[in-house]
Amino acid sequence: MKIIVLLVIGIILYFIARGYKTEKFENIKLDIKERFDGDLLNHEAGLLVALMAKVAKADGQVCELEAEMLKHTFSDISRHFENQNEIREKLKDIYKKEKESFENTIEITEKLYKITKNHYEKRVGIIEYLLNIAFIDKEFSETELMICEDISNALKIKKEDFENLVNKFKTFYANQKANQALSLEKAYEVLESNVNDDNATLKKNYRTLVKKHHPDIVSGSGAGQDIIDQATKKLQEINEAYELIKKERKI
Template structure:
């Protein structure tokens, strides 16, 4: 079964920075489900998980987002098999084993290359999926670069295609970071505060603004409906700004 043709249509993860939206595995329908009882390290599914294990552990630790992506990948891949529960457990076993060593990375790639030898597009999509995992915590370390580059070379992917994918992710996260910074600056402006204010000052400013723009208070002052509506909109903006700053500060 051409499992990875289905699995790597685009780079999945609905939560890559919670914004990089692509196909979910659950939206891909199969007319026939495969039953596989052999060694998954001879199957595209197992080899993909093995490489994901290497990439996830490349910088020495598996982040929360990487773990979440792996969990969903186990579920999504196994759902395409009749014996899904058994396959999911085997995929988890492969991950736990393969994350502990990088010595066999190239040999795993060679196995995968043999299976996908005549499908270059599929191999590029596999690499894109692995880069998705590497970038998902918004940090692309030197070790992650090295291992994904090694995988790319072993899968005989053109250097230009590898660089194009890396640049695409780097640009996406750079743009997102800039957007977040602008949004945060705007939030402080709305709250009539600054990033240098401590939490108590921020909270005090927020409460004062709520009192000033709360529609119930405005209504009690005999204001017109238009002014009350404006106050309601302003209060929503103030609340949104406060939630953004709180999230950024971890309070």
Template sequence: MKLIFLLIVGIILYFIARNYKTEKFENIKLDIKERFDGDLMNHEAGLLVALMAKVAKADGQVCELEAEMLKHTFTDISRHFENQEEIREKLKQIYAKEKESFDNTIEICDKLYKVTKNHYQKRVKIIEYLLNLAFIDKDFSQTEFMIAEDIANALKIKRADFENLVNRFENFYRQQKENQALSLEKAYVILESNENDDNNTLKKNYRKLVKQHHPDIVSGQGASQSIIDEATSKLQEINEAYEIIKKHRGI
């Protein structure tokens, strides 16, 4: 059980490190493999994946980011077992089965609570991981909140701890959205355009700026190396701005 606890922490850190900062963990060792031949629904690994299935399907669909996270989770968990291919396949089967219904959610939580009864912080980390999965598409629906809340209650997570985790994720993604909006606004400024310009106007402005700042053209005008370097940097900025706007507009 100690191994799976450390594994869960490792998985949390792996995904959260990409987009979400949490406290630092040290001395995590995952160099010991266990062999498990029993029913994974009596093991922390299987119970975690079962709850992931409930959360992932709470809003009726599994987005690309959720699917990618699930795929890596199956791999990361199974590679810490001697019989990893067998474990990975069983985890996939558990996920496929458990995503079909929410009826046994509390029953699964009760099992997980029994095997983690003396490890409150472990259960908090499990909730944190499940919330990370729910928030990963940047749309934490009311249904996802209700499922997460039910799981937290069944795992006997203190209300204050649950709300603190939800608030941390909400604040993080709110800040990320604000930063994205600022980046988009700046991109329009760089392209000497505005959000009301149609795609053709945007493209014309982009081409005009490329011609104006292309290092080959600047070099051909007899500019000094410092000006050429400045033009190269400016062109990169123009290209990045254009890509941001294209991605936002879906063009």
């Protein structure tokens, strides 16, 4: 499960790589590692994390993917600092504090705007990054929309650009959902089952197919190597199908 989560994180980070990157931070110098001992809410890094906290908690909970993404972001930002361990802990503290209230969202966003006011594309990248957090659990609630829209307005993002970003994410996740549905349909077909079968029936069908296609059993019947190889491939397909359905059913 951990590997799957990390793979998903990797895909998501690649997907947004064209948008917001820590290398674009106004205050971060890439040629040297700076030491920062002041209030990180006066620094672009801290302000971004504060807004991430608002968006991540907008729907009332932080999912596993959000938590993993936040962890990677803290590490990615802090590595640019000489006192990176201290910065990472401060960023975590900012996140914990700022997720508790939405009252200062506009105030924080306005501070970030002052730092980035001459870099419109960067601000678009920031809102794209925040939208990615909002969509990462594959649900985009009205509360998340409201928070992101407020931040976008305070960053002076054009309405058209904001709406285009929202639609891009909606399309991306709609396509992902459609592909998953097709994969599930194929999984049930592989297990010679249907979506209305109960868990016990599904398990019985799975075991029957495993016994039928297990390479050791096929080999014991005197089959040639080609047949054994086909059985091995079929068994892998059966196992993958069963795992996909179990995950979807949460069993």
